[in-house]
Amino acid sequence: MISAERAIKTLQRDTTISSVLRAVLFGGMFAAAVTGVGIVPVMVLLGCGVAWAIVSMQAARRSYLMGDSPSLIASGQYDEAEEQIEKEIRSFWQFKSVKLRGLHHLAVLRHAQRQWREAAILSQAILRQRLTTMPGVARTTRLMLADSLLELGDLPGAHHALLSMYAQKLSLNEAMNLLVVQLDYESRIGAWQAMLRNLAHKVQLAELMPSNSAARVQAMLALAARQDGKEELAQWLRRRAELLADVNELTAHRPMLKQLWI
Amino acid sequence: MPWFSYVALSFLLMTVIGLFAGSNPSPFFKSMQVTTSIMIVPALVAAAVGAIVNVRRFRAQQATLDAIEEMIQLRRWEPAGMLLDRFLSMPMRSVGLWAQALVDLASLLGRHHRFEDAIAVQSFVIENELLDDQSDYYVRFARAMAMLREDHLVDADRAISDLRRRDPERMSGGAGGLALVEIYRDVKTGHPDEAIELFAKYLPKMQQQLGHRVADAHALVARAHDLLGQEPQARAAYERATVLAPPSELQRRYPELVKLAEKYPATVAPGEVA
Numbered sequence: 001m002i003s004a005e006r007a008i009k010t011l012q013r014d015t016t017i018s019s020v021l022r023a024v025l026f027g028g029m030f031a032a033a034v035t036g037v038g039i040v041p042v043m044v045l046l047g048c049g050v051a052w053a054i055v056s057m058q059a060a061r062r063s064y065l066m067g068d069s070p071s072l073i074a075s076g077q078y079d080e081a082e083e084q085i086e087k088e089i090r091s092f093w094q095f096k097s098v099k100l101r102g103l104h105h106l107a108v109l110r111h112a113q114r115q116w117r118e119a120a121i122l123s124q125a126i127l128r129q130r131l132t133t134m135p136g137v138a139r140t141t142r143l144m145l146a147d148s149l150l151e152l153g154d155l156p157g158a159h160h161a162l163l164s165m166y167a168q169k170l171s172l173n174e175a176m177n178l179l180v181v182q183l184d185y186e187s188r189i190g191a192w193q194a195m196l197r198n199l200a201h202k203v204q205l206a207e208l209m210p211s212n213s214a215a216r217v218q219a220m221l222a223l224a225a226r227q228d229g230k231e232e233l234a235q236w237l238r239r240r241a242e243l244l245a246d247v248n249e250l251t252a253h254r255p256m257l258k259q260l261w262i
Numbered sequence: 263m264p265w266f267s268y269v270a271l272s273f274l275l276m277t278v279i280g281l282f283a284g285s286n287p288s289p290f291f292k293s294m295q296v297t298t299s300i301m302i303v304p305a306l307v308a309a310a311v312g313a314i315v316n317v318r319r320f321r322a323q324q325a326t327l328d329a330i331e332e333m334i335q336l337r338r339w340e341p342a343g344m345l346l347d348r349f350l351s352m353p354m355r356s357v358g359l360w361a362q363a364l365v366d367l368a369s370l371l372g373r374h375h376r377f378e379d380a381i382a383v384q385s386f387v388i389e390n391e392l393l394d395d396q397s398d399y400y401v402r403f404a405r406a407m408a409m410l411r412e413d414h415l416v417d418a419d420r421a422i423s424d425l426r427r428r429d430p431e432r433m434s435g436g437a438g439g440l441a442l443v444e445i446y447r448d449v450k451t452g453h454p455d456e457a458i459e460l461f462a463k464y465l466p467k468m469q470q471q472l473g474h475r476v477a478d479a480h481a482l483v484a485r486a487h488d489l490l491g492q493e494p495q496a497r498a499a500y501e502r503a504t505v506l507a508p509p510s511e512l513q514r515r516y517p518e519l520v521k522l523a524e525k526y527p528a529t530v531a532p533g534e535v536a
Contacts, residue, residue, distance in 0.1 A: 029306070049306065071396050172332040196534075203535045207474045208335050214473055233532045239505050244469060244476065 002086045004121040007106055010089055011125070015096050025052050059095050069105045073112050081109050100129060104137050111144050120148040139165065139174050147181045150188070158185055176205050180213050183220045187256065195224035203237075215245035219257045226260070234260075272305055320355040327359055330366055343370050361392035365401055368408075377408040384408065399428055399436065406443045410450055418447060438464060438471030445482045449518060454486035461486070477506035481519050488522060497526045504528035 025048050032044040069088070072081035088102035107122035123145035131138040146161035162185060165178055179202060186195045199221065206217040222237035238260050241250065251258045326349055333342035346366055354360040364387050371380040384405040387393060393401060402425055409418035425440050441464035448457035461483040468476050484499035500522050503512060509528040513519050 045306075071394070075396065171328060172335060200535045204336075209473060211470055211473050211476070230532075230534070233534050236505070236529075236532050236535075239529075243480075243502055243506055244473070246466075246469075 001082060002089060002106070004106075004110070004118040004125075007089050007103055007122065008125045011099050011103055014099050018096065018099075021055075056095075059098055070108065073105075073109050078109065078113060081105075085109060096129070097134060100126060100131075100134065101137065104141060107141060107144055111148060114151075116148040116151040120145055120152060123148065135168075136171070136174075139168060139170065140177075143174065143177045143181055147177075147184070150181065150184055155185070155188060172208070176209050176213070179205050180209070180217055183217055184254075187220050187223060190227075192224040192227040195221060196228055196230075211244045212250075215241040215250055216254065216257075218244070219250060219254070219260060222260055223257060316355070320359075323349075323352075323355050323359055327362055327366070330363070334366060334369055339370065339373050342366075346370060357392060361387055362397075365393070365397065368401070368404065372404070372408055372411075377412045380408045381405055381412070381414075395428075399425070400439075402428070403439045403443060407446065410443070410446050413450075415447070415451060418443075422447060436471070438468040438476075441468055442472065442475070442479050442482075445479060445486075446516070449482050449485050449489070452489070454489040457486040458483060458490075474506050477503045477512065478515060480506070481512045481516065481522070484522055484526070485516075485518055488525070496522070500526040501529055 028044055028048040029052075032041040032048070069081045069084045072078075072084065085102060085105050089099075089106060103122060103126055107119050107126060110122060111119040123141045126141045127138065127145065131141075142161050142165060146158045146165075149155075149157040149161060158181070162178075162182060165174075170178060183195055183202075186192075202217070202221065206214045206221075208214075209217065218237045219241035222234045222241060225231075225234035225237060241247075241260075247261055251261065326345065330342050330346050330349065333339075333345065346363065350363055350367065354363075364383055368380045368383040368387075371377070371383065384401050387401055388398065388405070391398075402421060406418050406421035406425060409415075409421055422440070422443055425443070429436075441460055445457045445460050448454065448460065461479060465479070468479050472479070480499050481503035484496045484503060487493075487496035487499060508531070509519075509523050513523060
């Protein structure tokens with residue numbers, strides 16, 4: 001099992017090597033183009049072009065193969081995902097974006113395995129990089145960081161990670177994940193009325209979520225409704241939660257929800 | 263052949279000419295070598311620009327497809343249909359995008375009760391092996407459901423056996439989804455006992471894997487109890503189903519449930535979320 005620290009070090013090492021390699025290739029091509037005519041410059045240019053094309057094609061092929069690990073994680077095949085991600089991280093990548101994606105997959109895996117500390121460290125390392133060409137990865141990582149910090153009991157850190165999400169245009173999946181983390185955070189600080197704001201939309205989003213998230217969101221909304229004196233609404237939401245997930249499991253992860261079933 | 267390939271071929275040709283010209287000392291070949299050396303740079307730049315443009319176009323198509331899928335999830339069928347119609351009229355950047363668009367088309371056709379058309383599209387996608395294992399399993403599951411809706415019971419039974427062979431435990435929504443299709447088949451073919459038995463056996467899996475669609479299983483088992491004249495159990499199961507999904511949506515998915523709606527009260531959602 002690769003550790004977060006080891007994976008981050010590999011990223012830094014490969015980033016440096018690929019920068020040097022890129023500089024050498026571009027430098028060679030530029031020098032060949034400007035130093036005039038003859039067989040040697042043409043050969044250098046051709047050699048650099050071919051080397052670039054080979055490395056790019058290899059990266060594209062591996063990048064395609066990497067597509068498997070998120071679906072392995074989604075279907076709960078953590079061992080297979082671990083093996084594949086480890087291979088992705090340990091092999092050399094010319095493009096930083098591909099390497100970063102491997103690290104992101106590792107963070108997703110650790111998050112799914114409930115290894116919050118590792119997930120937070122990896123997410124922070126990813127967010128320290130320039131992610132302008134990977135806005136989707138940046139948003140998902142920020143959400144994962146907020147959730148991991150919440151699990152670790154770092155409320156200010158989670159709040160800070162969540163803040164930047166509100167200014168961004170989110171996909172449906174991201175909006176659903178944000179709702180889960182946001183309600184979790186708000187329930188910990190007792191912002192019950194804020195939780196019930198725009199309720200119909202929140203319930204509609206919950207209906208699209210996987211069972212555990214849908215149950216957790218609706219249980220938290222039930223708790224907020226009860227705190228706000230809306231007993232009928234609280235009962236309806238609680239009933240939905242118990243039809244979607246095992247109550248013992250739900251309350252084991254979020255002990256504050258126990259009061260709904262007392 | 264994409265224009266990127268023409269650029270690559272020209273690049274190769276210029277290199278060969280340059281090499282050939284370099285081996286000849288005459289002024290004509292010397293000037294030819296200078297020309298090819300100069301032309302290689304714009305050719306390389308053109309190839310790089312071409313690659314960037316292609317990637318951008320691919321990403322734009324991917325974003326459109328994501329938007330269509332979000333609309334379908336949010337039940338905004340009309341705009342999703344219009345956008346998908348335009349999307350499928352364009353040349354596709356990859357087979358994967360095209361296959362996913364066809365899967366979305368099948369969902370929309372199902373929503374409009376055009377199950378025969380949906381089955382045709384799904385069969386095309388399956389037969390041509392356009393998808394990965396997980397997506398392929400989902401399409402086979404949706405096709406089995408559509409076959410049951412159209413009363414193609416023999417085909418549906420074959421499709422269910424096929425799903426069972428594909429290791430449903432490894433697929434997302436696998437075993438639970440398969441149990442739901444089997445419960446529907448048993449209700450449809452008048453085997454309510456088997457449906458109730460399957461429901462009891464697979465409820466935890468369905469609960470875990472189907473999200474709010476577990477309402478379908480509760481509604482179908484309500485129908486099974488009703489067929490057996492077990493009214494209290496049918497009433498309780500229908501109450502559970504309508505906590506999770508509105509009766510209109512359940513009846514749209516399974517016309518067999520219309521009779522239940524006439525007989526048993528549905529759970530009414532509170533005013534705050536109605």
